[in-house]
Amino acid sequence: EAQVTQNPRYLITVTGKKLTVTCSQNMNHEYMSWYRQDPGLGLRQIYYSMNVEVTDKGDVPEGYKVSRKEKRNFPLILESPSPNQTSLYFCASSLSPGLAGGYEQFFGPGTRLTVL
Amino acid sequence: AQKVTQAQTEISVVEKEDVTLDCVYETRDTTYYLFWYKQPPSGELVFLIRRNSFDEQNEISGRYSWNFQKSTSSFNFTITASQVVDSAVYFCALSGGFSGGYNKLIFGAGTRLAVHP
Numbered sequence: 125e126a127q128v129t130q131n132p133r134y135l136i137t138v139t140g141k142k143l144t145v146t147c148s149q150n151m152n153h154e155y156m157s158w159y160r161q162d163p164g165l166g167l168r169q170i171y172y173s174m175n176v177e178v179t180d181k182g183d184v185p186e187g188y189k190v191s192r193k194e195k196r197n198f199p200l201i202l203e204s205p206s207p208n209q210t211s212l213y214f215c216a217s218s219l220s221p222g223l224a225g226g227y228e229q230f231f232g233p234g235t236r237l238t239v240l
Numbered sequence: 241a242q243k244v245t246q247a248q249t250e251i252s253v254v255e256k257e258d259v260t261l262d263c264v265y266e267t268r269d270t271t272y273y274l275f276w277y278k279q280p281p282s283g284e285l286v287f288l289i290r291r292n293s294f295d296e297q298n299e300i301s302g303r304y305s306w307n308f309q310k311s312t313s314s315f316n317f318t319i320t321a322s323q324v325v326d327s328a329v330y331f332c333a334l335s336g337g338f339s340g341g342y343n344k345l346i347f348g349a350g351t352r353l354a355v356h357p
Contacts, residue, residue: 155343166244166331166347182344214285221343226273226292226335229345231285 126151128232130215136238137205145200145235147215154220156198157229160184161212170213173198174220205239212236242267244334246348253322254356261317261351263332269293272336274308274315275345279329291315293336322355329353 128149137143149156157172159182169182173192187209189201198217202209213236216229243266253259265274276288289299291308299306303320319326329352333345 157344159345159347164249164349166246166349167333167345168347169344172344212283216345218343221335226290227343228275228287228290229343230287231277234283234285 126230128215128217128230130213130232130235132235133233134236136240138240139206140204143202143205143237145202145213145215145237147198147200147232148196149198149215149217149230150196151217151230152195153217153230154195155227155229156192156215156217157182158188158190158198158200159214159216161214161234167214170200202237205237207239210237210239242269242272242334242336242346244332244346244348246330246332246351248351249349250352250354252354252356255324256321257355258318258320259322259353259355261319261330261332261353263315263317263348265313265315265332265334267334267336269336272334275333275335276306276315276317277331277333279331279350281328285331288317288330319353322353324355324357327353327355 131146154175158170159167161167171190173179215232218227218229245264272293274291278286305318307316329350331350332348
């Protein structure tokens with residue numbers, strides 16, 4: 125079954141304790157992305173990756189890191205989480221976009237993070 | 241800059257009513273794509289439709305229909321004969337252009353639809 129998986133699904137942590145949210149897709153997609161969802165703001169892009177070893181910032185990258193060492197995996201790293209990073213996080217993947225984007229993105233189930 | 245506005249924060253209807261969710265977008269790109277996603281109470285994001293900027297034909301899929309009008313920069317979504325299972329948050333999104341990674345989706349804030357029996 126084609127899918128994007130994220131782990132953990134729920135996480136409660138404390139300020140400053142490093143954490144990693146994993147994301148994996150089995151569709152051989154080149155493009156992967158992380159979004160965060162906050163009430164009244166919709167989803168906003170944190171980081172994206174066009175392919176292995178190619179990553180770039182989205183709209184809200186502060187406080188986050190990513191890596192893309194394998195095509196299927198795109199972990200999101202919070203080196204020193206703070207309460208304002210409490211949010212619902214989604215990983216997404218899609219085919220490599222054309223110059224005007226356009227492909228449907230497949231989303232993971234979401235990770236609800238609470239930073240105390 | 242690209243922007244998507246969903247002015248309706250919440251809509252409440254009674255089952256079998258028709259309901260239209262509004263979406264207005266802003267972009268300077270001539271080629272772009274518009275999407276609708278559904279987020280049911282379980283939280284996942286479900287893809288509903290993709291439309292490119294060159295295709296202004298309206299689309300109908302069962303009880304769902306979409307009206308794309310470039311002249312007003314709108315991509316509205318209508319549910320006919322709504323059902324309780326339609327209760328969800330609906331997001332309109334835009335992608336296109338060179339800013340932010342080609343496939344980057346710019347989401348509206350979402351419209352929460354509640355369908356009551």
